[in-house]
Amino acid sequence: MTTPANTAPPVPAAADDNALPARSGSRAWKKLKRNKSALFGFMLVAFFVGIAVLAPILPIADPAATSWSAIRKPPSELYWLGSDEIGRDILSRMIWGAQASLLAGVVSVLIAVVVGVPFGLLAGYFGGWTDQIISRITDALLATPFLILAIALAAFLGPSLTNAMIAIGLSATPIFIRLTRGQVLSVKTEDYVEGARAVGLSDVAIMSRYILPNVFAPVLVQATLTVATAIIAEASLSFLGLGQQPPDPSWGSMLNVAKNFMTQAPWMAWWPGAAIFLVVLGFNLLGDGLRDALDPRES
Numbered sequence: 647m648t649t650p651a652n653t654a655p656p657v658p659a660a661a662d663d664n665a666l667p668a669r670s671g672s673r674a675w676k677k678l679k680r681n682k683s684a685l686f687g688f689m690l691v692a693f694f695v696g697i698a699v700l701a702p703i704l705p706i707a708d709p710a711a712t713s714w715s716a717i718r719k720p721p722s723e724l725y726w727l728g729s730d731e732i733g734r735d736i737l738s739r740m741i742w743g744a745q746a747s748l749l750a751g752v753v754s755v756l757i758a759v760v761v762g763v764p765f766g767l768l769a770g771y772f773g774g775w776t777d778q779i780i781s782r783i784t785d786a787l788l789a790t791p792f793l794i795l796a797i798a799l800a801a802f803l804g805p806s807l808t809n810a811m812i813a814i815g816l817s818a819t820p821i822f823i824r825l826t827r828g829q830v831l832s833v834k835t836e837d838y839v840e841g842a843r844a845v846g847l848s849d850v851a852i853m854s855r856y857i858l859p860n861v862f863a864p865v866l867v868q869a870t871l872t873v874a875t876a877i878i879a880e881a882s883l884s885f886l887g888l889g890q891q892p893p894d895p896s897w898g899s900m901l902n903v904a905k906n907f908m909t910q911a912p913w914m915a916w917w918p919g920a921a922i923f924l925v926v927l928g929f930n931l932l933g934d935g936l937r938d939a940l941d942p943r944e945s
Contacts, residue, residue, distance in 0.1 A: 662732040677939040684935020690928025694921070698744040707735040709742045710893045718911040729915040731903060739895035740917050746896045747925065749809050750880035750889070751873040757815025758822050758871055765819075766826025767861075769854055771834055782825065787820040796879050800888040807880075807896075810889040814879045818872055825868055829861035836860075863940040870933035879924050896923050 678684055713733035721728045727736040756893070769780040787795065799813035833839065834857060842852050883889035884898025892899065897918040904915035 668774065674936075674939040676863055678935055681938060683931050684939070687928045687931025687933075689930055694744050694925045694928070695748060696833040697741050698748050701741045701745055704741060706738040706741060709734065709738040709895045711735070718907060718914070719744060720911075721913060727917050728911065730900070730914055731907060731911070736900075736914065739900060740897070740921060743890075743895040743897045743900060743918065744921070744925075746807055746884075746890045746894070747758055747877050747880055747898075747922070750807065750814065751877040751929075752816060752878070753811045754871050755872050757812065758818035759865065761865070762788035762819040762822025763824055763826045763858075763861075763865060766823040767830055767853055767858065769823065770827040770830025770859065771849065777827070781827070784820045784823045787817075790826070792817050792875070793879055793882060794868075796883065797886065797888065800883050805888045805891060807890045810880055810883045813883070814876050817879070818876065821872065822865065822868065824865060826861055829864055830857055833834040833857050833860045867933055867937040867940060870929055874929035874933070877922065877926055877929070879919075 674723075711734060713729070716725065716729045716733040718731060719725050719729040719733075719792070725735055725737070727740060730736055730739070756901070757884055765780050767776040796810075796817040799816055800810050803809035803813060803917070839852060839856050847855075880889055881898030884896040885902045887899075890896030890899055900918040901915055904911070904918070907914055939945045
């Protein structure tokens with residue numbers, strides 16, 4: 647049967663709209679469940695998220711309460727993780743400090759994604775001068791080490807947890823710009839994108855319906871891995887006095903104080919150091935598992 651000349655060709659379906667994404671998500675979840683290291687990372691992350699969320703209702707001491715009779719007490723039945731230099735309960739400060747570290751990690755990455763992905767999308771899709779300008783600025787930012795740039799921005803903005811999150815987020819933005827640009831350059835040459843352009847869909851519609859969903863997986867993996875980097879950066883800024891301010895607890899500021907008492911009270915450094923190590927390990931393992939689960943080439 648001959649198609650009438652005045653009939654426009656059909657708009658290509660975005661992978662059957664809801665059918666393929668649902669099947670892909672189910673397949674990725676099955677692959678993730680088979681990855682034992684990823685599940686271990688997920689359990690670590692879930693544990694720290696759980697104690698951070700439940701901190702206000704847990705039966706623990708006030709993290710700012712001092713006791714001059716309990717200065718630098720070792721772990722005991724009364725102080726499970728010991729006490730610090732002014733008699734505060736380290737367990738309580740560890741639990742409340744988890745809120746600052748995880749909040750900084752997640753919010754910083756959200757800032758980087760919200761700022762970086764649109765610029766990468768524009769650079770990769772339009773090319774030309776748009777790509778040149780965005781790419782050169784991105785290269786200049788990537789030439790500066792991530793932590794050095796975060797310290798400089800935090801020092802400029804002023805010491806606070808909010809400013810530290812903004813500084814870390816802006817410092818991580820170039821990573822997402824470059825990643826998104828590279829993915830868009832690959833996706834925009836696919837047949838379904840060319841078909842959508844041929845039937846007259848606008849650039850906004852093509853980017854939002856056909857390109858952005860196909861770059862979501864690598865961005866999600868990179869975001870998970872960057873949360874670990876952001877947590878280390880927040881601890882570093884707090885260690886330098888540019889992050890969470892006393893008396894509010896933070897793992898980085900706890901390490902800053904603990905360095906002065908390594909011989910008299912080493913437990914002051916044990917717990918925040920171990921917590922940073924474990925939560926970063928959890929996000930890295932989870933990110934690696936997501937990368938394998940979302941890779942269509944992996945069976």
